[in-house]
Amino acid sequence: MRSRDGNRLGTRSIFKLVFLFSSLVLSASEYLISYRYVVQDAILRNETLSIAKTMQKCSGSTYDSLLLESDGGDNLKQIIFQNEDKFFSFIHALGLDVKHSEINTNLQNSSTTILTLKTTCFKVDFNDNFAKISPLN
Numbered sequence: 001m002r003s004r005d006g007n008r009l010g011t012r013s014i015f016k017l018v019f020l021f022s023s024l025v026l027s028a029s030e031y032l033i034s035y036r037y038v039v040q041d042a043i044l045r046n047e048t049l050s051i052a053k054t055m056q057k058c059s060g061s062t063y064d065s066l067l068l069e070s071d072g073g074d075n076l077k078q079i080i081f082q083n084e085d086k087f088f089s090f091i092h093a094l095g096l097d098v099k100h101s102e103i104n105t106n107l108q109n110s111s112t113t114i115l116t117l118k119t120t121c122f123k124v125d126f127n128d129n130f131a132k133i134s135p136l137n
Contacts, residue, residue, distance in 0.1 A: 028125045030054040030136075031076055035091055035117035041110055050119075051077050058121035062134035066090045074126045087133075091117050094135060 031053055038046040068083040080087045097118065102111045125132040 028123055029074070029076075030058050031122050031124055032119050033091075033117070033122050034119040035096075035115075037115040039113045041112075049077075049080070051080070054121060058123075058136050060121070060136035062123050062136055064090075064094065065132055065134040068131045068133065070126065070129060070131045072128045074131075076124055076131065079131045090133075094120070 031051055034048075034050045036046065036048045038044070066087070068079050068086060070079050070082075073079070094117065097116045099114045099116075100111065102109065104110075121136045123134045123136060125134075
């Protein structure tokens with residue numbers, strides 16, 4: 001491949017062009033996501049997924065990316081619900097805080113279990129066919 005002045009482009013220059021092009025194709029946004037799941041006496045009592053676009057840039061580097069199929073839109077909540085099983089398996093693998101308590105009163109056992117994903121900043125890259133979600137540490 002040759003540059004404008006006729007000189008041959010090196011491998012490093014080609015990688016810079018590919019990186020520049022790929023960063024222009026993807027539109028990255030940052031979202032704060034939290035999750036809470038409450039089970040009481042083996043019955044689901046509450047499940048809450050909160051998603052909000054960040055007001056300020058998050059710091060940190062990305063790890064463990066997840067690709068979710070998309071119809072080209074950028075509504076993250078809709079994309080997550082279309083790929084619900086895959087997304088919830090992903091956040092369970094990230095690590096959830098688990099709190100469990102049991103009370104035994106008059107031979108009646110009562111238990112409560114709460115799973116929580118603390119509010120975490122995610123970098124989300126939208127494309128025509130997918131959304132790439134990566135937590136920031």
